[in-house]
Amino acid sequence: MQNRFGFKDLVFLALFLVFIFVVFLEMKQIDRQWQILSELKDQSSTQTQLLASISRSIDTLSTSGIAPTTQSSNSGGVTLKNDPFFTPLKEAEAMPDFARGDYLVDNFQTKLGGILTPYINQDLYSYWVQAKIFDILITQDPNTLEYIPELARSFQASPDGLTFTFQLRHGVRFSDGVPLTADDVVFTYNFVQNPKINAPRTRSYLSKFKSVEKTAEDEVVFRMSEPYFNTLNVMTNLPIIPKHFYSKFGEEEINQNPGLVMGTGPYRMPDPKGWRPGQKVVLVRNQLYWGEPPAFDKLIYNEVEEEAAQETMFRNGELDIYRCTVPQFDRLSKDASVTSRATGYAIDSFLNGFYFIGWNEKRNGKDTIFADKRLRKALSLVTDRAGLCAQIYLNHAKPISGPLWIGSPQADPAIKPLPYDVEGGKKILADLGWIDRDNSGVLKNSQGTPLRFRLSYATGSEFVQRVVLFLKDNFAKAGVIMEPDPQPWSVINQLMEHRDFEAITLGWGGGDVESDLYQEYDSSQIADAGDNFISYSNPEFDKTVRQARQTMDRDARMKLWQQADRILFEDQPYTFLYSRQEVRFIDKRIHNVKRTMAELNVVDLWPNPIPWYVPKGMQKYTQP
Amino acid sequence: MLTYLLRRLLLIVPTLLGVSIVTFAIIASSPGGLGGALLGPNAQLRPEERKAIMAYYNERYGLNRPPPVQYLKWLNRVSPIGFKAIDTGFPGSLKFGLKWCDLGESWQRHRPVADLIGEALPITLLLECSSLPLIYFFALTTGIAAARARGKFVDVGLGTVLIALYSMPEIWIGVLMIGFLTNREYFHWFPTNGLHDITSDAMLFLPSFSPVGFQRGWLLDTAWHLVLPVVCLGYSSVAYLSRLTRGSMLETLNQDFIRTARAKGNSENVVTYRHALRNSLLPLITVTASTLPAILAGAVVIETIFGLPGMGLLFTDSALQTDRELLMALTLIFALILMISFLIADIAYAIADPRVSYVD
DSSP, rough: OOOOOOOHHHHHHHHHHHHHHHHHHHHHHHHHHEEEHHHHHHHHHHHHHHHHHHHHHHHHHHHHTTTEEEEEEEEOOOOOOOOTHHHHHHHHSTOOOOOOOOEEEEESSOOSSSOOOOTTOOOOOOOOOHHHHOOOSSEETTOOOOOEEEHHHHHHHHTTTSSSEEEEEESBOTTSBBOHHHHHHHHHHHHHHHSEEEHHHHHHHHGGGEEEEEEEEEEEEESSOOOOOOOHHHHTTTOOHHHHTTTTTTTHHHHHOOOOHHHHHHHHSTTTTOOOOTEEEEEOOOTTTTSSOOOOOEEEEEOOOOOOHHHHHHHTTOSEEEEEEEEHHHHTOOOOHHHHHHEEEEOOGGGOEEEEEEOOOOEEEOGGGGHHHHHHHHHTTTTTTTHHHHHTTTEEEEEEESSSTTTTSSOOOTTOOOOOHHHHHHHHHHHHBBBBBSSSOOOOOOOOBBBBEEEEEETTTTTHHHHHHHHHHHHHHTTEEEEEEEEHHHHHHHHHHHHOOOOEEEOOOOOOOSSSOHHHOOGGGSSSOOOTTOOOOOHHHHHHHHHHOOOOHHHHHHHHHHHHHHHHHHOOOOEEEEEEOOEEEEEETSSSOOBSSSSBSSSSOOOOOOOOOOOOGGGGSSSO | HHHHHHHHHHHHHHHHHEEEEEEEHHHHTTTTTHHHHHTTTTTTTTTHHHHHHHHHHHHHTTSSSHHHHHHHHHHHHHHHHHEEOOOSSSOOOOEEEOOOOOOOOOOOOOBBHHHHHHHHHHHHHHHHHHHHHHHHHHHHHHHHHHHHHSSSSHHHHHHHHHHHHSSSSSSHHHHHHHHHHHHHTSSBBBBBBSSSSSTTGGSSSOOOOTTTTOOHHHHHHHHHHHHHHHHHHHHHHHHHHHHHHHHHHHHHTTSHHHHHHHHHTHHHIIIOOOOOHHHHEEEEHHHHHHHHHHHOOOOOOHHHHHHHOOOHHHHHHHHHHOOHHHHHHHHHHHHHHHHHHHHHHHHHHHHHHOOOOOOO
């Protein structure tokens, strides 16, 4: 009989394939275990090295006749007395139910952009991770917004604003045990300034820096080519990276390796060069951390994009922090099963930025109708910003008067957002010759041209879409025709670059405690595709801002900024719309969540120690 | 046959060239230009950064050259035969010859395209390889059952259910499954997201019983995470293939040789499985051959809902973000696979059916 491929053969073949597949998976598993093993081996070898170096230094100490038990904390030891950097964490530790252990589980609301290597990384979420692994010389106190030393022990700025000197803390080690020195700081600076390194973003901040010098083993001096008020803020964007680790790699290798992460921070990647996109970001405690260790053993970041999945995970207790949309926040705030185990936070912060309509004042070299500031003011008056915040953002946004965050010392406290005043707006428009001449409800000038403009905006956000329709309605009530013009982001960018639009609505991101108004509104930024894409020009404003930027004295500078704020309010180059709140739920098992000047007492982008904790009885990930 | 094969293989080259030119032209003429897209989709603008980034990328990726020049440079890098710089000094010299294909570096992710594909492909393959056998198992059994019970309750019932399944969009089913089957407030039977549990690193490979209780182990944990995505990925294909099987089974069952088989006294099972099934598998095999590229292209909806970063997401992301290098590489690879699988299907026809021959 002919030997044919029968059913039994099929079953056999299928079983065989399954077997091979299982063997393959088993191999993967063994591979994983091998990785864990080699991590442990690495760790133990660094610890041995560290022990050896410690015992060597004890030996030298005892031979030089100094007893090794002497406290050295007052001579620049690791923990300073009343160290403002660790104060929030110390306060948490003093609480009766404070306990270490457990994991903090957060979620990036999208897939991570794929790079964690510092300075090469791009997207917001990678900066969250960076803030946990790396330290910077100085950071900001979330409670006072003052600059406080982190890796620096102390710092001095020269009165002319041209030199900044930092004394480094002693006893700081990278997560592989190698001590931090001034060389690492110099290396970091040169790393960013190297044009072959794919770090144009940070490099753009450093344009006013001249050099960085090591003046002692524990001292560095940054020199500037011209004074700039926000230099310290620039410093907070410079996480210090270890020279001995990064100098092993070539420039292209650094540009292309997504997971080269080794710093001095309280957490570390299990493998400082092995992370690949697609792997969940799990940060483990840095056992060699130089400072006060925070409470959580691990920080886990999910990458769940789908809204329904995020909500379900949060309801299941699989997420500790749930960053939701405004309608979700409103709905869940009324849901007893959510409010019983999580607290909702709606947070105003300077980190949130603001939204506006930009009026293009010059197109193809000619003034547009928006070059007249009275028209801009009239259009601002007929915009119902309070109604917009209430109806679209369900009161999780606030109307603003200018580009500065509400409560900023830069803003003139006397200025209040323009009221919603259709009649007042129409009166100004009538003075300018825009009158409803034929009872059509549309304003026309003496030539019979209706007052009409096109508002360009970027597609992709449901909220922006609704805001634009709301605005269209507002303008229609005043007799102004607004045509919505949705465009993909890249087209919007091109329109801005070529100044080829009538009006545009966008948001500027926040992030700076003290904003620099130069880039967006100074007339020098009109040329060469600068960011003054609306071609706003006011010599008085230019003079004030340029002076403010070079003024190092804070009080004098604030006076200048307030004057600039008044000019902007008067001129209305943008119709300043609103600033959004950030809304999120945090599981109640996380204790000590507090509101601060900055945001909550954990600012995702800042490397300050996490003062949150889970009391012993509520811990769920740590094995008993 | 050999000449035919050679001709077909050689034809692949100009086709690929054509595909790449068309794709390149479409991307190059995309509104807003490539530089703008490089700023990223969620560009929270920070004024001083925008310009610096644009200038840097225009320089780095040569976007300020005319498109034909950009295309030729790209082609030279991708093709296995071309110019290779052998000296990096100025003016530098070029050598013509065989070299490695270089798919380039993704603009949005700043990583080699080959690495990105290497990361996404295993996830897609795992998903598809675990769903395909199940799809065929259920499609064949239901299809055969329906064909044998033609017009009876089983047939009508199966038909109704399958058509209903086929009509339901998977995005809806996926969200419903997450909302009900993974939710603590309803049925928390399955995990919500991803391929592994948070604690899977500490798990043993196989399930085990320990004093603490039953531990599912890494293998079972992965399988458990795969259940919902696989169901969601498979149900509509089951419906489609089942109907296809039923149709071709019915056609075969009505043929003369089946009557002969029955007349010989063979049992009904032998007639169905040995004689009829084998002959009615041909259309199914054709469909399978054409689904090979689709399998590699991944399933973007499932991948998004269940958080599995496979090929589908990679492809759609690259298109949405106008990530030229990645998009070009993926298009080229898909085109190549499509042409190869067509070729294989044609050869398989010749082997399966003696009436088809490619001798000229």
